[in-house]
Amino acid sequence: MVVMVTKTKRAERRTDALSKERIVEAAIEILDTDGESALTFRALAARLATGSGALYHHVASKNDLLTAATEEVITGVMTGLAPGDEPRAAIQAIALGVFDAIDAHPWVGTQLAQEPWQFAVLPVLEGFGQQLQALGVLGPAQFDCASALLNYILGLAGQYAAGVRLLAGVTDRTAFLATVADRWADLDPARFPFLRQAAPQLPAHDDREQFLAGIDLILAGITATSGSRRSSAR
Amino acid sequence: MVVMVTKTKRAERRTDALSKERIVEAAIEILDTDGESALTFRALAARLATGSGALYHHVASKNDLLTAATEEVITGVMTGLAPGDEPRAAIQAIALGVFDAIDAHPWVGTQLAQEPWQFAVLPVLEGFGQQLQALGVLGPAQFDCASALLNYILGLAGQYAAGVRLLAGVTDRTAFLATVADRWADLDPARFPFLRQAAPQLPAHDDREQFLAGIDLILAGITATSGSRRSSAR
DNA sequence: ACCTGAACACCGTTCAAGT
DNA sequence: ACCTGAACACCGTTCAAGT
Numbered sequence: 432m433v434v435m436v437t438k439t440k441r442a443e444r445r446t447d448a449l450s451k452e453r454i455v456e457a458a459i460e461i462l463d464t465d466g467e468s469a470l471t472f473r474a475l476a477a478r479l480a481t482g483s484g485a486l487y488h489h490v491a492s493k494n495d496l497l498t499a500a501t502e503e504v505i506t507g508v509m510t511g512l513a514p515g516d517e518p519r520a521a522i523q524a525i526a527l528g529v530f531d532a533i534d535a536h537p538w539v540g541t542q543l544a545q546e547p548w549q550f551a552v553l554p555v556l557e558g559f560g561q562q563l564q565a566l567g568v569l570g571p572a573q574f575d576c577a578s579a580l581l582n583y584i585l586g587l588a589g590q591y592a593a594g595v596r597l598l599a600g601v602t603d604r605t606a607f608l609a610t611v612a613d614r615w616a617d618l619d620p621a622r623f624p625f626l627r628q629a630a631p632q633l634p635a636h637d638d639r640e641q642f643l644a645g646i647d648l649i650l651a652g653i654t655a656t657s658g659s660r661r662s663s664a665r
Numbered sequence: 666m667v668v669m670v671t672k673t674k675r676a677e678r679r680t681d682a683l684s685k686e687r688i689v690e691a692a693i694e695i696l697d698t699d700g701e702s703a704l705t706f707r708a709l710a711a712r713l714a715t716g717s718g719a720l721y722h723h724v725a726s727k728n729d730l731l732t733a734a735t736e737e738v739i740t741g742v743m744t745g746l747a748p749g750d751e752p753r754a755a756i757q758a759i760a761l762g763v764f765d766a767i768d769a770h771p772w773v774g775t776q777l778a779q780e781p782w783q784f785a786v787l788p789v790l791e792g793f794g795q796q797l798q799a800l801g802v803l804g805p806a807q808f809d810c811a812s813a814l815l816n817y818i819l820g821l822a823g824q825y826a827a828g829v830r831l832l833a834g835v836t837d838r839t840a841f842l843a844t845v846a847d848r849w850a851d852l853d854p855a856r857f858p859f860l861r862q863a864a865p866q867l868p869a870h871d872d873r874e875q876f877l878a879g880i881d882l883i884l885a886g887i888t889a890t891s892g893s894r895r896s897s898a899r
Numbered sequence: 900a901c902c903t904g905a906a907c908a909c910c911g912t913t914c915a916a917g918t
Numbered sequence: 919a920c921c922t923g924a925a926c927a928c929c930g931t932t933c934a935a936g937t
Contacts, residue, residue, distance in 0.1 A: 449920080472911065482922040484913075493911065544778045547824040548831060548845065553852070553860060560859030574863045574870075579879035583813060586820030590781040597782060611782065618787070625794030626787060629808045636808075645813035652886025683901080706930065716903040718932075727930065 449481060451489040455499045462500065462538045467596070470497075498549050501542040505551040508532045509558065518565040519650055525558045526584060526646045530639060533588050537595035544589030547581075556581050568657045576653045583645055591638070609634040683715060685723040689733045696734065696772045701830070704731075704772075732783050735776040739785040742766045743792065752799040753884055759792045760818060760880045764873060767822050771829035778823030781815075790815050802891045810887045817879055825872070843868040 457478050461470050472493065476483040490496045508528040516524060533540040543552060559577040568576055598607050615623070615630035691712050695704050706727065710717040724730045742762040750758060767774040777786060793811040802810055832841050849857070849864035 471909090473909095476923095482924095483911090484923070485921050487912075488920060541779075544820070544823045545775075545827065547820075547827050553849075553857065557857050557859050560863065564859065571866065571870075573859075574866060575875055575878040576882065577859075577863075578875060579817065579882050582820030582824065582879060583817045584820065585823055586778070586781075586816030586818065589778045589819055589823055590816065593779065593781050615787075623787065623791050625791050625798065625807075625811070629794065629811075632805065632808060636805075641809055641812060644809040645816060648810065648813050648886040648890060649883060650886070651889045652882040652884070655885045655889040656882060705928090707928095710904095716905095717930090718904070719902050721931070722901060 509554045518562040540588035540592030736785045743788045752796040774822035774826030
């Protein structure tokens with residue numbers, strides 16, 4: 432009891448004391464403002480006014496740090512969801528929540544795409560599974576569908592994050608897509624007729640909307656495929 | 666003419682001459698046998714019996730090297746496809762071709778997931794687009810569907826590659842999935858009911874089959890969604 | 900023109916030495 | 919127990935010097 436009070440008091444007073452939370456918080460700030468390549472233990476230590484070795488008392492490795500930072504963001508997404516939605520709307524809400532988080536923190540996209548077995552993806556997969564159950568999708572199809580949704584999101588996560596990485600200063604995403612469109616337009620017409628034809632619509636298209644179109648596509652496939660199973664739902 | 670002959674003769678005789686092709690070939694060997702982390706310019710130079718600086722006369726950077734290596738593998742996949750298939754079967758064939766390539770060369774999965782704007786993904790996206798056109802999916806839906814298929818594959822690419830990375834010596838993929846299943850089984854029952862219930866089927870499931878189930882799901886969604894557009898196909 | 904390999908400018912991580 | 923910061927063991931990349 433007395434120990435608890437003492438600990439609390441100390442934490443209140445010495446706000447400069449190092450902790451995993453403070454380190455993760457500082458890491459997120461660096462990642463958000465200066466990009467993924469700016470996060471080094473030296474830069475982190477400098478920002479926290481400590482030695483680089485001190486960080487290892489609270490964080491096991493750089494990977495551990497990035498995992499914790501990603502977890503922080505994704506947890507925020509999942510807890511911010513409105514409960515009691517219709518299953519299809521709930522799935523869209525989860526997907527859009529992750530999309531918006533990656534839009535706000537592109538390094539989260541890199542993390543999710545690169546380390547998809549980390550804890551942060553589990554709440555997302557769990558959310559999909561629960562909503563699919565509510566939709567009446569059961570048995571092996573439930574896991575297949577949840578995985579399909581997750582894979583789709585992870586793929587886009589990598590794509591989005593890579594786009595930001597290639598931008599490297601160009602703040603406008605439309606400008607980036609225009610560059611890609613130019614490259615597609617120069618492709619060999621014999622080999623790449625589809626991409627050449629699709630190029631013009633690339634800069635104009637809304638990433639978020641196209642993302643949602645993909646989710647809806649998978650949902651439509653789920654509805655079409657699981658018709659037989661759905662009847663046994665209730 | 667004389668110059669051409671001389672060049673050809675030289676190329677035939679001096680098989681030890683450095684070239685981008687030889688460098689890429691050696692890099693693929695290292696990546697396949699010793700893993701992604703084993704590919705360094707020093708190791709590559711040692712294998713090619715040259716100095717590390719010499720490599721930069723034929724390769725712009727490590728990224729350039731990895732891009733070229735990925736291109737090599739994906740080109741092999743796409744040219745190996747049987748032409749004239751039914752569109753749905755052709756899409757499955759492309760997807761499975763990429764899957765098998767990642768299975769054989771996990772570093773390709775890392776590359777695709779990490780740099781999805783590289784040239785190697787274009788033939789895949791083009792293939793999807795062409796087959797969707799043959800299916801009668803036109804307009805914006807054609808690009809949305811092709812993107813959805815691509816995103817799904819890129820997501821799985823990252824997941825698969827990350828799994829191999831975590832294995833780090835464990836040759837058996839089933840063993841890896843069993844480890845994941847154990848972790849899922851220990852999750853909080855209140856928060857993760859779906860994952861806990863799904864855990865047992867994780868080690869038993871066939872990656873390739875589940876991958877194909879996801880593709881079929883998207884295809885079903887495409888069929889269900891594009892009904893109105895399909896009539897205008899022919 | 901191509902190759903050599905030491906040198907440079909970084910990394911993440913460790914560890915003796917301090918408090 | 920926690921912090922310090924130099925040192926270690928690497929990287930990718932560059933570049934003067936060779937052929």
